[in-house]
Amino acid sequence: MKGQIYFDHAATTAVKPEVIAKMLPYFAVDYANPSSVYSISRTARHAVEESRETIAQCIGADKDEIYFTSGGTEADNWAIRGSAYANKNKGNHIITTEFEHHAVLHTCKQLEKEGFEVTYIKPDSEGIIHTSDIEKAITDKTILITIMFANNEIGTIQPIYEIGKLAKEKGILFHTDAVQAVGAVPINVKEMNIDMLSMSAHKFYGPKGIGALYVRKGVRPQVFMQGGAQEKNRRAGTENVPGIVGFAAALFDACMHTEENALKLGQMRDYLITEVMNKIPYVKLNGHISKRLPNNANFSFEFIEGEALLLSLDLEGIAASSGSACTSGSLDPSHVLLSIGLPHEIAHGSLRITLGDDNTYYQIDYLVEKLITIVDRLRKMSPLYHEN
Amino acid sequence: MEYTKEVMEHFVNPHNVGELENANAVGEVGNAKCGDIMRMSMYIEDGIIKDIRFKTFGCGAAIATSSVATDLVKGKTLEEALMVTNKQVIDMLGGLPDVKIHCSVLAEEAIHAAISNYCETTGIELPGLKKHCDGCCECCKGEE
Incomplete structure (x- = not known):
């Protein structure tokens, strides 16, 4: 890879x-x-x-x-x-x-x-x-x-x-x-x-x-x-x-190295969450803010669909995952996101980022930079999104 | 599941994106629950689709099929536009994964929905108009 x-x-x-x-x-x-x-x-x-x-x-x-x-x-x-x-x-x-x-x-x-x-x-x-x-x-x-x-x-x-x-x-x-x-x-x-x-x-x-x-x-x-x-x-x-x-x-x-890894990944994950929440509007963090694995962040971007997001990220060399139906080949989005009460359209626009040993803050900055552009592009194409 | 380079090309550089300000025909099909919504706006004059734009909420295939569908009907007469099928959309894209066939069906339906809207407001009657998406995703599955 x-x-x-x-x-x-x-x-x-x-x-x-x-x-x-x-x-x-x-x-x-x-x-x-x-x-x-x-x-x-x-x-x-x-x-x-x-x-x-x-x-x-x-x-x-x-x-x-x-x-x-x-x-x-x-x-x-x-x-x-x-x-x-x-x-x-x-x-x-x-x-x-x-x-x-x-x-x-x-x-x-x-x-x-x-x-x-x-x-x-x-x-x-x-x-x-x-x-x-x-x-x-x-x-x-x-x-x-x-x-x-x-x-x-x-x-x-x-x-x-x-x-x-x-x-x-x-x-x-x-x-x-x-x-x-x-x-x-x-x-x-x-x-x-x-x-x-x-x-x-x-x-x-x-x-x-x-x-x-x-x-x-x-x-x-x-x-x-x-x-x-x-x-x-x-x-x-x-x-x-x-x-x-x-x-x-x-x-x-x-x-x-459980503690040390959890601390390192947790800090990086929190940085990612803060950056995404601050720099991109209409985004939701899925799952409890602190009672979660140190390496996991799961977002829903309103008005856009997850597979289109993943494809766009892939074109920028970024591998991530989504609970969108389109990534699974089924019609329903992730049963996990539906179980926590997310409406279908919000669940379709989810993005899961799970960090590991090989990730750096530089990569997070790159991801956030690309996300800003991609989310904006897809929203401009979306009939659900109305710029004010 | 892999997309053809044609799908990726239309996904990255879709044609006719947006909303026409002077539109006199607008159609929207699909629903957010299923993860696909296509909205097409056209400017029709003398029975010809002079201009067209689309907005799509959906996956890569949904965006690519919308793009191709707008290309296929632009400059066509309404009768010609209604002859455009999802099969043509698929062919233009060099094929679609099975689970994405419904996106091409939706694109065809969006064209019909916009023209139908035009017919309703102008009182024109056109044969060959299909009824548009009723939100039943299963209905379009595997239709080719």
Whole structure:
């Protein structure tokens, strides 16, 4: 992506060179199957187990509570479907939110077709879920609460500690899709009473195609991937050894620098927000001003459409994302923006900027400068906009 | 999804953007809910579209199809303009992604809406006028 300014770190991140370096030996040198008996497979086994230990430590879990998956989507599917079916003798009710990632939402929709009942909690206008709303939704049939740690579009961080406490008091399993939060904010699954937590390595400068589900000891979601005896018989398939090694290396680095990165990105993000709000009229910041991921800014520019905005930014070498319908090929704009009560036309004009390690203040200034011109040009073309 | 260079050219440098001050035919189709609104204003004299401008709220394809549609009808008689189809708009753009076909339909409808407005105010009757967008996005999906 030479010559591109990348502002889409919530979509994915570049793998760090030092992470790649750690992964490399496991492709062609120490490539043995970790489940084999001969001596060279022990190197691979050791790498997997050492990585598991590192990852566990980063989220306050025990080593044997980490199960590797192909990514966040599989972890979400497994946690939700697995828990629903493992507990269907206790009840058939699941509580989630309207603005989950599709990996959670579509899994819940499918479970509804299979006879489960799902309550979708609505976030408030700032994108925060209220624990009291979850409490009201609990019935004696509720078997699972699944609430995202941080929203992928508007970055809002949910009251996970309170939700965990509530779930524990009520004796209900609590899963959180923490794909956007892991590595970005401090997480301790024990203190937060989290029973299951999904993560994905490519969101924090690790490789794609590898993730994990943390499953608290004693919690047993039904086996999702059938096959060999890997992951203590709970997730079959030969381990993605280089991926696992890269996952651990990237997460270790993120966890060692969580505070420092959050401070740096948060300041840059606040600068971006201030610049955009001050220099461009008719713009709205979506999501809570402070209860959000340090790297996330999500704006709605009135009177214009997000895809046209993204195309224009792309022509200037800037990569960003939008909740506009036109970027997804569907007719409806982002379900996240609609869930916080944005009218369709405002949701269509959204722009998500997610910062990362490689961004600079110079790039932010460039973005704002280009945005001013692009937004003005598109507004002048818009029948909704009337200059006064 | 990728746009052709023709779409990008019309998106970057659209033709006939704006609002005609002396317009005697104005049509607006689409709605903000679906993310596309096209407004066309024409100056019609002696049954000929002498001048035309458009304003569009929408994606890159919506802007490009508006631009091409205005080119296609400018200088044409009303009868000729009504023969312009969304297929022609698509061809001029070297193709459109499937999910963007509706933008070309909307452009065709915007022309009909403006001419229809002219017919209403002048009392002229023209065959071949289509009814314009009723806000049902699904209706135009896949129409080619």
